[in-house]
Amino acid sequence: MKLKAVILVGGPEKGTRFRPLSLDVPKPLFPIAGFPLIHHHIEACSKIPEVTEILLIGFFQPTDSIKRFVRRERQKYGKNISYLQEYTMLGTAGCIYHFRDVIMNGGTDAFFLMFSDVFCDFPLLQIMDFKEKFMPYVMMTVQVPQAQSLQYGCAGIHPNTNEVVHYIEKPDTFVSCDVNAGVYLLSTDIFEQIGMLFQRKHRPSISGNQEYEKTDDSSNGLGKIVLETELLPRLAGTGKLFAFKADTFWLNVKSAGSALxxxxxxxxxxxxxxxxxxxxxxxxxxNVAIHPTAEVDPTAMLGPHVTIGAGVIIGKGVRVKNSMILEGAIMKDHCCILNSIIGWNSMVGEWSRVEGTPTEIDPNVSHATTDNFYLFDEHGRLRPSITILGRDVTVPSEVVVRNSIVMPNKNINRGFKNQILL
Structure with missing residues (x-):
């Protein structure tokens, strides 16, 4: 079977909840555990011998950082890896339909489709083994607590055949604890299904072919075709969509805090x-990961759950726990970093504390979601959160910054608690 992998990376209009971290790099390139987020997707795909090509599709401009990333990944894994830019936000089904010729080029039989903001151990080989000839479309699902299921696409799954008989995106009332995990294995005839939707929403072009037109329809949202809300509900119950129930840790990386x-x-x-x-x-x-170029004083204490980026300087007596220190940051002597993300080239002064108090997630639950890292609750009240310093933030000596978000290029002159510093 000839396979390809398609990773949807979104665009600048998406990922606003990932600010201030996404102000400096596209969210898919944000480093988590030492590597850009989508590196982990590419690494999983590269292990599948049948995958001949990996395509990244998004609305980000092909900046130097994206080009360098693609070039490095191509060299590292020896796979044909390309970035395809949408001319407008086409939706999760519309974008793959727009590039369907590229996806099907070379006689592709099927392709993995993955969302860049989900993370798990990506059981791609198991999904391949699960897929039978009579299963044109396979969607990976995981189970979440009932209270969290309303935030996701919920699937009603036949207990004997694993067919998805009902699907609804973010229902108003409880439907199922089995939710869409954002990983699919799709036969290429999915484009026929999308094409039928397309014909309902668009006029034929002058040539008579059904193609996207750069009209006001695209800008006002009518040009989008969304997999989760428009296609999956139609496929459910038709005998074509099946669920691979994954028993694995899974999380949705939506907010900046969820990166931690x-x-x-x-x-x-x-x-x-x-x-x-x-x-x-x-x-x-x-578990501690330290970049080889970082300088860490032997009297500093790091961990658990700590990542130290390239060129970081950690001074004497520094304590870092459950935190990410990004490239070029400086932690001066005896400062304390707890439950925080310290942005690129930021500095924390001597004897200062930068800390957050994130909501703990039950370690016994294998599938955890992370939308509970928002700074405000559903009533608009401040609640415990991690602390995030944007790029080039300076924290003076002997102050405490707790449960706050500091936007880039700020030189703060005192301590803060439960604040957003614009």
Missing amino acids: HANRAILEMYKSTHPNRLNDDKNCIG
């Missing part, structure tokens, strides 16, 4: 998948 939990999960997985990426120095507790 993703960092923790990926570091834990490194123990079995990439133990060489974890440091076993005497001053490291639990």
Whole structure:
């Protein structure tokens, strides 16, 4: 079977909840556990011999950072990896339909479709083994607590055949604990299904072919075709859509705070998948990943759940726990970093504390969602959160910054609690 992999990376209009971290790099390139988020998707796809090509589709401009990333990944894994830019936001089904000729080029039989903001151990081989000839479309599902299911696409699954008999995106009332995990294995005849939807929504072009037209329809949203809300509900109950029920850790990386939990999960997985990426120095507790170019004083104490980026300087007596220190940051002597993300080239002064108090997630639940890292609750009240410093933020000596978000290029002059510093 000839396979390709398609990873949907979105665009600048998406990922607003990932600010201020997405102000400097596209969200899919944000480093988690030492590597850009979509690196983990590409790494999983590269392990499948049948996958001949990996396509990234998004609305981001092809910046130098994206080009460098694609070039590095291509060299690292020896796969044909390309970035395809949409001319407008076409939706999760519309974008693959627009590039259907590229996806089907070379006689592709089927393709993996993955959303860039989900993370798990990506059981792609198991999904391939699960898919039978009579299953044209397979959707990976995971189970979440009933209270969280309303935030996701819920699937009614036949207990004997695993056919998806009912599907609804973000229902108003409880439907099922089985939710869409954002990983699919689709036969290429999915484009016929999307094409029928397309014909309902668009006029034929002058040539008579059904193609997207750069009209006001695209800008006002009529040009989008959304997989989750328009296609999956139509396929459910037709005998064509089946669920691969994954019994694995899964999370949705939506908010900036959720990156911290993703960092923790990926570091834990490194123990079995990439133990060489974890440091076993005497001053490291639990899972800690330190870039080779970072300078860490031997009297500093790091961990658990800590990632130290390239060129970071960690001074004497520094304590870092459950945090990410991004490239070029400086942690001066005896400062304390807890439950926080320290942005690129930021500096925390001597004896200062930067800390957050994130909502704990039950470690016994294998599928955890992370939307509970928002700074405000459903009533608009501030609630415990992690602390995030944007790029080039300076924290003076002997102050405390707790449960706050600091936008880039700020030189704060005192401590803060439960604040957003614009």
